[in-house]
Amino acid sequence: MDFTLNQDQEMLKTSVDRYFADCPEDKNPAEMWAEFAELGWLAMPFSEDVGGYGSSIIESCMLTEAMGRNNINSPFLSSTLLAGKLLESAPASDIRESLLSALLAGEQQCSVALFENSYADTLENLNCKAEKTSEGWTLSGRKVLVDNPAANSIIVIAQTGTNADSLNAFVVSADHTDLQKQILALMDETQVQNLAFNEVKLPASACLFPEGGAANALQMVMNESIIALAAEAQGAMDALLKTTVEYTRGRKQFGVAIGSFQALQHRMVDMFTHAEMTRAMILRAQCAVLDKDANLPMIVAALKALVGKKSRQLAEEAVQLHGGMGVSEEMPIGRYLRRIMMIDASFGNADIQRRRYCQLRYDSVA
Amino acid sequence: MHAKFSPEELAFQAEVRNFLSTHFTPELAARIHEPSTFKEATIEWQKLLDNQGWAANGWPVEHGGCPWTATQKYIYSSELAAAGAPDVMPMGIKMVAPVLYSYGSDEQKARFLPITKRSDIWWCQGYSEPGAGSDLAALKTRAVLDGDHYVVSGSKIWTTYAQYADWMFCLVKTATEGRAQQSISFLLIDMKSAGISVSPIISIDGDHHLNEVHLDNVRVPVENRIGDENKGWEYAKALLNYERTALSGVAYCKRMVRDIEQLMQGSHSGFGLSSSDDIKARLADIEIDLMALEYLELSVLNKLDKGKAPGMESSLLKLVGTELQQALQKLRWDVTGGFAGVTEPGTTGIAPSEYLTQSHQIRREYMFGRAATIYGGSNEVQKNIIAKVGLGL
Numbered sequence: 058m059d060f061t062l063n064q065d066q067e068m069l070k071t072s073v074d075r076y077f078a079d080c081p082e083d084k085n086p087a088e089m090w091a092e093f094a095e096l097g098w099l100a101m102p103f104s105e106d107v108g109g110y111g112s113s114i115i116e117s118c119m120l121t122e123a124m125g126r127n128n129i130n131s132p133f134l135s136s137t138l139l140a141g142k143l144l145e146s147a148p149a150s151d152i153r154e155s156l157l158s159a160l161l162a163g164e165q166q167c168s169v170a171l172f173e174n175s176y177a178d179t180l181e182n183l184n185c186k187a188e189k190t191s192e193g194w195t196l197s198g199r200k201v202l203v204d205n206p207a208a209n210s211i212i213v214i215a216q217t218g219t220n221a222d223s224l225n226a227f228v229v230s231a232d233h234t235d236l237q238k239q240i241l242a243l244m245d246e247t248q249v250q251n252l253a254f255n256e257v258k259l260p261a262s263a264c265l266f267p268e269g270g271a272a273n274a275l276q277m278v279m280n281e282s283i284i285a286l287a288a289e290a291q292g293a294m295d296a297l298l299k300t301t302v303e304y305t306r307g308r309k310q311f312g313v314a315i316g317s318f319q320a321l322q323h324r325m326v327d328m329f330t331h332a333e334m335t336r337a338m339i340l341r342a343q344c345a346v347l348d349k350d351a352n353l354p355m356i357v358a359a360l361k362a363l364v365g366k367k368s369r370q371l372a373e374e375a376v377q378l379h380g381g382m383g384v385s386e387e388m389p390i391g392r393y394l395r396r397i398m399m400i401d402a403s404f405g406n407a408d409i410q411r412r413r414y415c416q417l418r419y420d421s422v423a
Numbered sequence: 424m425h426a427k428f429s430p431e432e433l434a435f436q437a438e439v440r441n442f443l444s445t446h447f448t449p450e451l452a453a454r455i456h457e458p459s460t461f462k463e464a465t466i467e468w469q470k471l472l473d474n475q476g477w478a479a480n481g482w483p484v485e486h487g488g489c490p491w492t493a494t495q496k497y498i499y500s501s502e503l504a505a506a507g508a509p510d511v512m513p514m515g516i517k518m519v520a521p522v523l524y525s526y527g528s529d530e531q532k533a534r535f536l537p538i539t540k541r542s543d544i545w546w547c548q549g550y551s552e553p554g555a556g557s558d559l560a561a562l563k564t565r566a567v568l569d570g571d572h573y574v575v576s577g578s579k580i581w582t583t584y585a586q587y588a589d590w591m592f593c594l595v596k597t598a599t600e601g602r603a604q605q606s607i608s609f610l611l612i613d614m615k616s617a618g619i620s621v622s623p624i625i626s627i628d629g630d631h632h633l634n635e636v637h638l639d640n641v642r643v644p645v646e647n648r649i650g651d652e653n654k655g656w657e658y659a660k661a662l663l664n665y666e667r668t669a670l671s672g673v674a675y676c677k678r679m680v681r682d683i684e685q686l687m688q689g690s691h692s693g694f695g696l697s698s699s700d701d702i703k704a705r706l707a708d709i710e711i712d713l714m715a716l717e718y719l720e721l722s723v724l725n726k727l728d729k730g731k732a733p734g735m736e737s738s739l740l741k742l743v744g745t746e747l748q749q750a751l752q753k754l755r756w757d758v759t760g761g762f763a764g765v766t767e768p769g770t771t772g773i774a775p776s777e778y779l780t781q782s783h784q785i786r787r788e789y790m791f792g793r794a795a796t797i798y799g800g801s802n803e804v805q806k807n808i809i810a811k812v813g814l815g816l
């Protein structure tokens with residue numbers, strides 16, 4: 058057992074932390090994306106076979122955690138960690154190689170269209186259909202809450218039949234003329250889109266897993282993406298705790314710093330405890346990935362449940378301890394809270410995750 | 424002892440229900456919720472209540488209040504909440520008016536009570552300052568006597584709806600020596616006076632409720648001072664207890680419980696959360712507390728009915744009530760599974776737009792609801808009061 062970072066990881070952490078600490082919140086997204094590519098971050102999590110550096114979940118989390126800490130929204134998670142890693146896990150094909158090389162170079166972005174009703178959907182209850190035709194495939198159904206409407210292509214998850222391994226993934230160009238789109242703005246200043254497919258025709262080559270295996274691949278990349286998302290929440294939690302401690306040190310009422318009141322000190326200790334618990338749980342989930350632990354899905358459900366609950370409690374406390382300043386947009390507190398709420402919601406919130414954990418953990422007991 | 428309504432009380436309940444169903448139209452409700460029409464629609468609504476004789480129901484009868492029993496007050500606020508109808512804006516009718524009729528001169532009462540009751544003027548509360556929040560007595564806004572005027576300079580902050588206000592009731596410092604609490608006076612300030620400027624503070628729900636009010640040598644006639652000079656703290660403190668009793672929000676909580684029940688049924692079940700057992704368990708936890716709080720509030724109202732002033736109990740009600748409000752706001756957000764995070768639903772109308780109807784209200788009330796444990800004296804301050812007054816610590 059060894060929880061220490063190696064030298065390369067330490068160096069990466071230093072440069073990632075510095076980059077995001079210096080990054081203005083309103084930085085132009087295209088410019089930031091080009092810089093990510095230049096710094097090699099968009100290639101980092103991929104294997105050397107496809108031109109990447111073969112880094113692990115540890116490095117991916119360093120990036121998302123720093124983004125969370127500095128309130129930076131970026132399609133890194135949806136495009137690189139989810140769509141990109143799903144592409145990578147597909148067998149070799151022209152479409153896979155050309156998309157991957159464009160993603161790694163930062164020339165394009167990609168997004169996975171998964172959910173159909175809500176974030177509570179699971180891979181077992183998807184209804185979007187892909188029918189095989191003589192020319193290729195015909196796609197019908199709808200998808201909701203698809204990340205990053207700016208993505209150039211969308212990987213649509215659809216059923217090709219009725220058996221357990223009939224789930225597959227189809228590449229659709231975002232400017233496909235038959236695609237109906239509805240863009241939604243979210244409270245954390247990101248956007249998602251709902252998509253409707255009314256017999257959309259695709260070439261045979263659009264199918265990424267002709268021999269099957271999409272569901273397993275998708276489950277794995279989703280697990281890792283959820284861990285990276287938890288790390289983003291961790292960054293936000295750490296930032297909120299730090300701001301709150303600093304604020305209560307400086308803010309004077311009744312002639313003393315409000316941080317000198319034990320009632321408030323204990324509340325901040327609770328916030329600290331929340332943040333340390335989630336950090337430890339992220340470590341546990343990272344180890345489960347690296348050790349190929351068969352219980353990973355259960356551990357990820359536990360992680361997402363814990364982070365959803367604790368991060369929201371911590372953010373709400375940060376508002377409270379700032380008094381009026383906490384509900385004012387003059388402070389960044391509200392923005393962190395809104396982001397934390399959307400992180401909790403996406404991929405299923407703490408209630409859904411707890412239920413998933415119960416199924417995975419106790420169904421055999423009952 | 425019993426808790427059943429008498430035939431008269433049931434008739435009163437029917438009267439209120441009937442009034443609400445004919446006057447509180449969905450169209451009016453929508454305009455009150457919409458920020459751009461909030462002010463005019465609110466005034467319109469309050470005038471409807473006043474025509475009915477109910478706007479200032481808590482006032483003494485001689486000033487236009489209603490001779491209601493605690494039970495009637497309870498019925499009234501429950502019915503309002505059940506219909507989703509807002510009670511009157513508190514600043515005028517519920518906050519400054521009790522100070523006016525308790526400590527104001529006859530001229531002040533005659534000048535301000537009728538127009539306040541009719542909602543002809545909009546009031547704001549100028550207490551808090553950048554350096555004086557929980558420690559309100561540390562306020563610094565100075566009022567210096569100059570002939571028959573005070574010259575007032577300083578800054579107020581977090582002033583709710585100052586952008587709409589015609590008048591502000593304000594705490595100012597009128598002495599530089601002695602105990603802080605004995606150097607504060609209570610002034611009524613015309614917001615059109617020269618030297619007043621109002622700047623907006625956007626809150627975390629994205630709306631403009633709050634403001635900073637800057638006073639730069641504002642001339643305020645001495646006749647606008649309530650009661651004696653340097654006694655303002657006493658008057659304001661009495662008022663804070665009224666404010667807190669109004670903050671328990673049992674009726675609002677019940678409305679949210681109903682919202683959640685609706686979200687758990689029907690077309691919303693696509694959230695994947697809605698009717699699950701764990702959501703029911705969370706709702707039950709809150710509702711059980713709410714059942715107790717409702718009787719806590721009723722017993723306090725009952726006491727007030729017998730002519731006793733609210734004391735430490737108002738802190739207790741504020742504490743429990745605001746915590747339950749926040750728990751319900753959080754649960755109501757959670758049952759939408761994140762859909763209430765959608766701020767702009769686009770236009771082309773691909774499902775699930777049906778989920779989005781209530782999303783704005785659910786999101787805004789959750790975000791702005793975080794403030795309920797901060798204003799009206801923060802919950803930490805309420806706990807300090809209960810520890811001191813209630814437990815003698």
Ligand SMILES: Cc1cc2nc3c(=O)[nH]c(=O)nc-3n(C[C@H](O)[C@H](O)[C@H](O)COP(=O)(O)OP(=O)(O)OC[C@H]3O[C@@H](n4cnc5c(N)ncnc54)[C@H](O)[C@@H]3O)c2cc1C
Pocket residue numbers: 308310311315318320321377378379380381382384547548549550551553555556557558580581582583584633794797798799800801802803804807
């Ligand atoms: C939405 C909203 C509307 C408002 N509307 C008005 C208005 O219309 N008019 C008006 O005058 N004011 C208004 N206020 C101001 C409100 O009364 C103050 O925000 C409140 O008194 C707290 O003061 P503060 O914001 O300076 O926080 P602080 O007093 O700085 O408090 C910061 C934190 O420290 C805690 N704390 C402070 N002292 C103690 C203590 N002794 N022991 C333990 N904990 C303590 C507080 O509970 C809080 O958590 C409004 C505030 C909000 C948020």
